[in-house]
Amino acid sequence: MKSFTLPIITSRGCYWKRCTFCTYREFYKGAFDQRAATLVVGDMARLHREYGCSHFRFMDDACSPAFLRSLAGQIIRSGLKVTWSCFARFEKAFSMDLLRLLAEGGCKRLMFGLESYNQRILDLMNKGFKVEEIGGIVEGCHEVGIEKRLMCMVGFPTETREEALETMRFLIDYRGKYTSFVVQPFHLEGGTEIDYHPGDSGSPGSIEGIA
Numbered sequence: 001m002k003s004f005t006l007p008i009i010t011s012r013g014c015y016w017k018r019c020t021f022c023t024y025r026e027f028y029k030g031a032f033d034q035r036a037a038t039l040v041v042g043d044m045a046r047l048h049r050e051y052g053c054s055h056f057r058f059m060d061d062a063c064s065p066a067f068l069r070s071l072a073g074q075i076i077r078s079g080l081k082v083t084w085s086c087f088a089r090f091e092k093a094f095s096m097d098l099l100r101l102l103a104e105g106g107c108k109r110l111m112f113g114l115e116s117y118n119q120r121i122l123d124l125m126n127k128g129f130k131v132e133e134i135g136g137i138v139e140g141c142h143e144v145g146i147e148k149r150l151m152c153m154v155g156f157p158t159e160t161r162e163e164a165l166e167t168m169r170f171l172i173d174y175r176g177k178y179t180s181f182v183v184q185p186f187h188l189e190g191g192t193e194i195d196y197h198p199g200d201s202g203s204p205g206s207i208e209g210i211a
């Protein structure tokens with residue numbers, strides 16, 4: 001079997017659509033459409049059969065836990081031997097039960113928009129999750145063999161040095177439990193929530209690393 005990756009998109013827009021730094025609102029005007037998992041798995045089966053592709057990268061802004069549960073279930077039932085990766089949000093719904101199902105259904109890597117490990121900053125970003133929920137999901141993925149890329153941000157308006165360091169400490173404390181990370185400086189994008197309420201965003205350059 002040839003080893004290559006094909007991109008697939010299963011939705012338009014983002015099901016969460018609330019992060020204050022995101023251009024979602026400007027790009028999609030609040031719309032969100034999700035294809036049914038059965039159709040997506042049908043496409044994967046055809047691409048696997050016709051081109052020999054066995055790894056897929058979902059290009060969606062973020063795949064919801066509910067969609068991924070349905071997708072993994074369909075893949076398992078179909079007997080399709082493929083693997084895949086996608087962007088996701090930290091959500092309580094990523095239970096051990098779901099993570100095991102995803103691993104069995106071919107999930108190789110989840111790329112999470114962590115952004116910050118400080119609750120005040122997460123709330124300002126309107127990320128919609130609690131710092132206490134992050135560690136368990138990272139460890140759960142590690143346990144079932146799903147790789148993780150953590151995408152972080154520093155320099156969000158009003159973020160203090162100490163708050164930014166909490167994110168760095170998390171990356172250090174969980175070293176070995178995730179595969180790679182990226183820390184990017186905050187950029188103010190036009191048309192975002194924060195565009196209308198800009199703060200002081202003096203930030204350093206990007207840092208990339210392998211855990």
Ligand code: SF4
Nearest residue numbers: 014017018019022061
């Ligand atoms: S940052 Fe990601 S999760 Fe948040 S609204 Fe944008 S696409 Fe959705």
